[in-house]
Amino acid sequence: MEVLRERYLELLESAKGKTDLVKVITGMRRSGKTTLMRQFRDTLGDSDNVIYLDLDYIDEDMDWHSLKERIHGGFSGNDTHYVFIDEIQDVDGWERVVAEMIARGDCDVYITGSSSKMLSSELATKISGRYTEIKLYPLSFKEYMGLYSGDRYVRFEEYLRYGSLPVIEPSRGSELCDNQLADVFNTVLVKDVLEHAGSRDVSKVVSVARFIFSNIGNVTNVDNISKSLGLGYPTVQRFVDEMLSAHLFEYCERYDIVGKRILQSKSKYYATDVGMCRVMMRGVGTPDISRPLENIVFIELRRRYPIVRVGSYRDYEVDFTVSDDRGTEYYQVSLSMMSETTRDRELRPLKKVDDNFRKTVLTLDRFGLGSYDGIDVVNVIDWLLE
Structure with missing residues (x-):
């Protein structure tokens, strides 16, 4: 069972399509970040331009090179690519990949993380404030x-x-x-x-x-x-x-x-x-x-x-x-x-x-x-x- 996190979905919807802005969902583990990301992804319908990676369930040790390869392997066509990456903070150098996608201009990027420090250091430095944080709490x-x-x-x-x-x-x-x-x-x-x-x-x-x-x-x-x-x-x-x-x-x-x-x-x-x-x-x-x-x-x-x-x-x-x-x-x-x-x-x-x-x-x-x-x-x- 699950409930639609309507308030957070509205926030994500308001930022949809802004390829110059990373949408960062933060919150404690098991508070519903993965479910929220999936619920928003589902609003996009069936599309070849949606790339979704849940890094908690990928067995291989991943660095920023392999993360980049995974993402680029999912690109198809010339339309906007919707990129969803769950629990990204454990990948060394992840911020380079995010910065590159923003620089491309054709990627609408959504990421989640369980540590707020990802916002105060790497991400803030690499993309100079081009992100918006959506802080997710457990169920009201x-x-x-x-x-x-x-x-x-x-x-x-x-x-x-x-x-x-x-x-x-x-x-x-x-x-x-x-x-x-x-x-x-x-x-x-x-x-x-x-x-x-x-x-x-x-x-x-x-x-x-x-x-x-x-x-x-x-x-x-x-x-x-x-x-x-x-x-x-x-x-x-x-x-x-x-x-x-x-x-x-x-x-x-x-x-x-x-x-x-x-x-x-x-x-x-x-x-x-x-x-x-x-x-x-x-x-x-x-x-x-x-x-x-x-x-x-x-x-x-x-x-x-x-x-x-x-x-x-x-x-x-x-x-x-x-x-x-x-x-x-x-x-x-x-x-x-x-x-x-x-x-x-x-x-x-x-x-x-x-x-x-x-x-x-x-x-x-x-x-x-x-x-x-x-x-x-x-x-x-x-x-x-x-």
Whole structure:
């Protein structure tokens, strides 16, 4: 089973035919990059001018020479050639081939990769910014409901537990799902973190990952991780950088709403997939859905807005402040707003922010919703399905 990733397909469609622009789909392994590329390829219909290579399933050791030969062997006719290359980052010198195809002027190029570093180094240098990145996240809850019909509240419990990777099918049972999640984590760690970090120390990198998983939603930084684990700062910094590049985690800056500046030392990390986080933290602490809920909201905001930050207003914290060309919005996340004490606590920071931008509290409550002094209290599941 699969669901059409309509938002991403629309982005790809808008760039179709631009032979001077490489379309780069990035995202964590198993988040659906291959499926998205195939779905878009299928919109082109039957054509001899479509070349598709999935480098994860090619046995031979491939360098840029053999990659070039494979691609050129598929060219036919004088029309535009549509070239799709999946997981290209493992081919040494791949950027030369991409640059050459752009220079030809008759190739519409689409590539995927599991490391964001491919954009900050080789590709950026070779083609001087002639690319557009489409960052693919795992399934949104709206996409999840398109894949699995049924009661939205039952499905949301699954979504909280098993996460949003398309390869995970809850109906297969918890044992298989948990094993798959652990396998994806191990693959990302080995292929996209350790190899790129030039290290073989699995225990150290796992300890860093588990520390971040256990502190989702908490203010932390590399120095805290280093001191807590007794590991050298450079080692932790290298591992964290590679985990962010592999899209295992997302970094969220802290923003001073009053001073309008970034507070570099007081930022947070969130997991790209909450199911993987749960599996890797089994047996540690007690079950708590408030952090996974906050994590899910953060990733959804990242899907919807180009800028998402933790908000700081004097001595108060706003869970998230978001911005785009329409303006700014503020969000709080709370499991429940039913008690007066909790309601006052969650509303207070938003009341303190003295501007006219929209302010919203997202909660699992199904009752007591509405507007409180201009602050909207909204059921989070309804919001996710907007």
